[in-house]
Amino acid sequence: MMHVQRFSRYANAYLIDETILIDAGIDPADITGYDPELIILTHCHFDHTCAASAIADRTGALIAIHEQDAGLLGDDYATASVLFNEDAPQITPDILLHGGETFKSSDYLLEAIHTPGHTPGSICIYESGTRSLFSGDTIFPGGGIGRCDLGGDISDLVHSIELLTSLDVAVLYPGHLNITDTDVSLQIRSSLIHARELTV
Numbered sequence: 280m281m282h283v284q285r286f287s288r289y290a291n292a293y294l295i296d297e298t299i300l301i302d303a304g305i306d307p308a309d310i311t312g313y314d315p316e317l318i319i320l321t322h323c324h325f326d327h328t329c330a331a332s333a334i335a336d337r338t339g340a341l342i343a344i345h346e347q348d349a350g351l352l353g354d355d356y357a358t359a360s361v362l363f364n365e366d367a368p369q370i371t372p373d374i375l376l377h378g379g380e381t382f383k384s385s386d387y388l389l390e391a392i393h394t395p396g397h398t399p400g401s402i403c404i405y406e407s408g409t410r411s412l413f414s415g416d417t418i419f420p421g422g423g424i425g426r427c428d429l430g431g432d433i434s435d436l437v438h439s440i441e442l443l444t445s446l447d448v449a450v451l452y453p454g455h456l457n458i459t460d461t462d463v464s465l466q467i468r469s470s471l472i473h474a475r476e477l478t479v
Contacts, residue, residue: 280450280460281387281409286310290326290454293413296384300340301404301413302454307333314338317382319391320372321415321454322401323348324429325360329368343374343382345393348400351430357398359429376402394443396436396474397425403443410449412463418443420451420459422469433477440471 284294292304300315307330318331318340328344335342344352351357352370360367374380378393392403394417404413416425417439424440427433444467450460451467459466 281406281411283452284313285452285458290324291452291456292327292330293452295389296386299382299384299389300334301452302327302415303329303331303334305329307337310334315340318342319376319382319389319402319404320344320348320370321403321413321417322398323351323358324398324416325358325363325365325368327415327454328352328358328370329365332368332370341373342370343376343380343391344370344372345391345400345402346375346377347395348398349375351398351400357430376400378402392442394436394439395431396427396433396439397429397431399430399432399435401425401431401439405446405448407447410447411452412443412446412448412450413452414443414454416454418451418467418470419453420456420466422466422473423453423456424470424474425454427477433474437471437474437478440467440474443467444471 286309358367
């Protein structure tokens, strides 16, 4: 498995090689003592992005997010901030992703995959060497899927999960719930079945 530190408060944030942070969570204090160089946001929702600016201000880290979600930052409804009775976090991304970008830590090569559905600009991060997938809120363990009623689209989500079934995944690092390495390919196929059932 990868060298990953997990921080969990409402949503999971993952620190890879102490240099790349995937999602930022709600409280920047969770990442105190670490100095990531890059923060990759899997999507625009409050519970994944709130702490990003504070962490970036402290560490100088760059913030990356898909271009289709970048325009939603600052919108109380698109970011689901209203569900937390909070204003949307003010975030200015440094890097706009399109899908296909790669980022190198000391030990790993991370690929951004555009997986719309939960939000228009949702992404997953794949590390082929360790067969690791950071799925944001696109899929969850046990066949779970991200909700699509906050500006998402179930048909897009089906297509995105179909793409994920083509990957060789041994370890799933979801945006919520626990990390799993048990029959991950089967779990992803179960997510696809679940998503397809919602389109009929």
